[in-house]
Amino acid sequence: MAAADISRDLEPQRSYLLRVARLQLRDEALAEDVVQETLLAALSGTGFSGKSSLRTWLTGILKHKIVDAIRKKQREPTVASSFADIDSEMDIEDFDALFNERGGWDPKPGEWGASPEDALNQRQFLDVMDLCLEKLPPNTARVFMMREVMELETDEICKELTINANNLWVILYRARMALRLCLEQNWFARND
Amino acid sequence: MTDAPDPTPPARRPMTLKRVLGHIISCKDASRLMSQREDGRLSAWQRLVLRLHLSVCAACSRFERQMAFLRTAMQRYRQ
Numbered sequence: 001m002a003a004a005d006i007s008r009d010l011e012p013q014r015s016y017l018l019r020v021a022r023l024q025l026r027d028e029a030l031a032e033d034v035v036q037e038t039l040l041a042a043l044s045g046t047g048f049s050g051k052s053s054l055r056t057w058l059t060g061i062l063k064h065k066i067v068d069a070i071r072k073k074q075r076e077p078t079v080a081s082s083f084a085d086i087d088s089e090m091d092i093e094d095f096d097a098l099f100n101e102r103g104g105w106d107p108k109p110g111e112w113g114a115s116p117e118d119a120l121n122q123r124q125f126l127d128v129m130d131l132c133l134e135k136l137p138p139n140t141a142r143v144f145m146m147r148e149v150m151e152l153e154t155d156e157i158c159k160e161l162t163i164n165a166n167n168l169w170v171i172l173y174r175a176r177m178a179l180r181l182c183l184e185q186n187w188f189a190r191n192d
Numbered sequence: 193m194t195d196a197p198d199p200t201p202p203a204r205r206p207m208t209l210k211r212v213l214g215h216i217i218s219c220k221d222a223s224r225l226m227s228q229r230e231d232g233r234l235s236a237w238q239r240l241v242l243r244l245h246l247s248v249c250a251a252c253s254r255f256e257r258q259m260a261f262l263r264t265a266m267q268r269y270r271q
Contacts, residue, residue: 059270096220103218108251109258116261120268129265147231148266154231173227180258 010039013058020059020149023133024066024142030073034065041065063150070160095177109180112188125187132182136175143168144175213248217241222252226259 017038021031038061042048048057100106119125133141143161146152152160158168217225222245225238234242246253 056270099218099220103220105219105251105255109255111254112258112261116258117264120265126269129269148263149270169228169231172231173224176227176230176259176262177223179262180255183262184258 007043009054010042010058013055014039016055017058017062019130020062020145021066024145024150025069026138026142030069034062034069037065038062059149063152066146066150067152067160095174098177098181110184110189112184116188119187128183128187132179132186135182136178140171140175140178143171144179147172209248213244217245219245219249219252219255222246222249223255226252226256230259230263 014035017035018031021034022028025031025034038058041061042058045061048054098105098107133145136144143157146157146160147154154165154168157163158165163171222242225234225242228234228238229242246256
């Protein structure tokens with residue numbers, strides 16, 4: 001693919017990359033920076049083979065830039081506190097409210113219809129998904145995006161964020177429970 | 193002195209196989225195992241109790257499908 005073609009195709013990807021970076025870094029200026037760097041790297045590089053989608057390729061570059069940014073951020077003592085707040089997001093008991101005293105569902109997960117996957121082709125569904133991700137507590141969203149969008153392995157995430165494996169699974173559990181509930185309340189329950 | 197007749201035992205729900213299997217782990221435990229499974233391998237015991245629980249619990253089976261959907265949705269988010 002010629003450089004001119006790539007630069008024309010990159011612009012529409014910018015807002016997506018920015019959204020992903022913002023959710024993970026929670027820092028507007030830093031998010032802008034890593035996206036800039038990603039786009040520059042994409043323009044200067046010849047790594048795009050056309051085998052994967054442009055977005056997948058860009059996400060791969062962004063992943064490294066975000067990890068670098070987090071590493072750099074942790075070396076700065078002034079911002080180290082940003083991730084220290086994570087303790088307040090570690091309380092797994094929050095979700096006990098969804099279960100009765102014997103550990104049974106209360107209420108039970110709702111029916112999402114025969115083919116919930118159909119929703120994935122609808123623009124409005126993706127908007128609801130964005131809202132649900134933004135509603136997650138900041139560190140929870142960040143960790144969830146690292147795992148599910150950046151596809152980092154759990155030990156890589158633990159290493160980058162200096163949290164232990166148990167903390168990590170609690171955060172991921174919370175993220176999944178909260179997203180499930182949010183999607184149910186804001187999409188599936190309304191589209192029955 | 194004669195023994196008093198046994199008081200009638202309180203009504204109990206029959207201990208069906210379904211109830212036994214469903215109570216080895218609770219839905220809460222099952223939901224935690226299903227999340228953990230997304231990020232790594234469960235132990236043989238965890239896989240067994242989860243499978244037994246899912247075989248009798250419609251709500252958790254539903255939750256399992258929803259977790260699979262969530263993963264697909266996040267993959268789509270990436271594309």
